[in-house]
Amino acid sequence: MWMASSCKDYSLLEEAIQLFSRCHLLTGSIEAGINSATLLLLSGKEKEAYKRADDTARHCRQLIIENDSLQHESYAVTIAEVNLLRGRLEAAESWYKTALSQSSEVSEYVLDNINLLLNYLVPEPEMEIRIRETLGA
Numbered sequence: 615m616w617m618a619s620s621c622k623d624y625s626l627l628e629e630a631i632q633l634f635s636r637c638h639l640l641t642g643s644i645e646a647g648i649n650s651a652t653l654l655l656l657s658g659k660e661k662e663a664y665k666r667a668d669d670t671a672r673h674c675r676q677l678i679i680e681n682d683s684l685q686h687e688s689y690a691v692t693i694a695e696v697n698l699l700r701g702r703l704e705a706a707e708s709w710y711k712t713a714l715s716q717s718s719e720v721s722e723y724v725l726d727n728i729n730l731l732l733n734y735l736v737p738e739p740e741m742e743i744r745i746r747e748t749l750g751a
Contacts, residue, residue, distance in 0.1 A: 627657055635666075644670055644677075644692050648699075652731070655699055664700060671696040687716040691728075698731050703741040710748050725749065 634650035637643055647670030654663035674689040674696075694709035710728075728749060732742045 624657070627653060631657060638666070638670075642673065644674055644689065647673065648692050648695050651696070651699055652735075655735070667696040667699045687713045690716060695727070695731060698735055703745070707741070707745050707748055710745060714749065 631650060631653045634646045634653060638646035638650050647666060651663045651667035651670060654660075654666060671693045674692050678686060678689050690709050690713035694706045694713065697703070697706035697709060728745070732745060
């Protein structure tokens with residue numbers, strides 16, 4: 615939401631980073647992991663953002679290996695988001711396709727997040743269009 619707003623109050627961004635980071639540390643939540651990674655990247659802390667993103671993707675892959683099929687779609691979506699953050703656009707597209715293979719459609723909440731990430735983090739218009747077409751976003 616901060617990305618989509620015209621808010622330039624970076625203290626709010628820093629506060630959100632702290633809250634998501636704390637949540638991730640305390641719970642291991644993949645959502646908190648990817649959200650804190652995204653906010654770290656927006657705040658210019660690229661190295662820390664990439665580490666958090668990579669740790670979150672690793673956690674998702676471990677959960678997939680453990681065969682928790684009820685959450686497989688969200689794990690695949692999170693790995694796709696990690697790849698978007700890292701600029702690995704073809705890998706992101708592939709993971710989004712994997713998520714769709716688990717479910718016939720992606721939830722509205724996930725589509726909202728994808729649209730924000732595509733709007734603010736993907737510099738290549740052709741790839742943005744391909745990912746949107748893949749997901750129907």
